[in-house]
Amino acid sequence: MNxxxxxxxxxxxxxxIGFNPSLRSGESGHHYGNPRNHxxxxxxxxxxxxxxxxxxxDRELLKLGYGFTNIVARPTRGIxxxxxxxxxxxxxxxxxxxxxxxxSIACFVGKGVYTEFSRKSRxxxxxxxxxxxPEVREFVAPSSSGLVRMSMESIVEIYKxxxxxxAQDSQESE
Numbered sequence: 001m002n003x004x005x006x007x008x009x010x011x012x013x014x015x016x017i018g019f020n021p022s023l024r025s026g027e028s029g030h031h032y033g034n035p036r037n038h039x040x041x042x043x044x045x046x047x048x049x050x051x052x053x054x055x056x057x058d059r060e061l062l063k064l065g066y067g068f069t070n071i072v073a074r075p076t077r078g079i080x081x082x083x084x085x086x087x088x089x090x091x092x093x094x095x096x097x098x099x100x101x102x103x104s105i106a107c108f109v110g111k112g113v114y115t116e117f118s119r120k121s122r123x124x125x126x127x128x129x130x131x132x133x134p135e136v137r138e139f140v141a142p143s144s145s146g147l148v149r150m151s152m153e154s155i156v157e158i159y160k161x162x163x164x165x166x167a168q169d170s171q172e173s174e
Contacts, residue, residue, distance in 0.1 A: 003073040004031055007058060012103040013065035013166055014139075017094065019072065019079050019113050026075025030055045031068040036146035038155070039109070045152075046159035048166065069097060071113055079112065087116050098133045104169060106136050107162060110143035125158045127165075139165075 004021040016039075018031070025033035032039035033055040044052040049064065058068060071090040072082050094117055098106055108114035114123045118132050128138040139162050142148055142155045 002026060002029065004029055004070070004075065006067070006069040006097070007031070007062055008067045008069060008097060008101050009062055010101055011065070012062075012067045012101060013169060014105040014107050014162070015067040015069060015098070015101065015103040016107050016109055017113055017117070018070045018109045020070045020082060021073070021075040023075050023077055028055065031058045032144065034146075037144050038146060038152065039144035042144050042156055042159050045156045047163040048159060067101070067103065069094065071116055091117055095133070098136055102136060104137065105139050105162070105165070106133065107139045107141055109141055111140055112143070114138070114140045126161050
């Protein structure tokens, strides 16, 4: 199965970082392509995007200043199918990508994604006090997977913190 291409560029407001693509994303070639994944609804409901985007429009979000990557590029049925070696290699690649592109914010879509990357045993929702990448703010958000046992309302509230910060950054740069 093909990897899902990163959508990265210089000067991005935020890069969304997932564990790895689902099999459905691998088939479609787009980020968050599983219909049971709530990512696109979360972005719209939290005010991060002005409308509901379809996963096939993922590349269009570069125009909004939003990029996409994963800690592991290989599509799998679930995170249990990712090997320790893939995580180790993915951590290094992700570190290098973030150092190269230096987005304003790295948004980790799931605490597990952040703890795998940072090697920290725990993380709180929201912005992290100590960051791994200098000059990049790190935000930990709930996973958008349909398997998450949090209410959609609670998830959207956490993403609203990110959305408010992005709106504030946008106003300050005008």
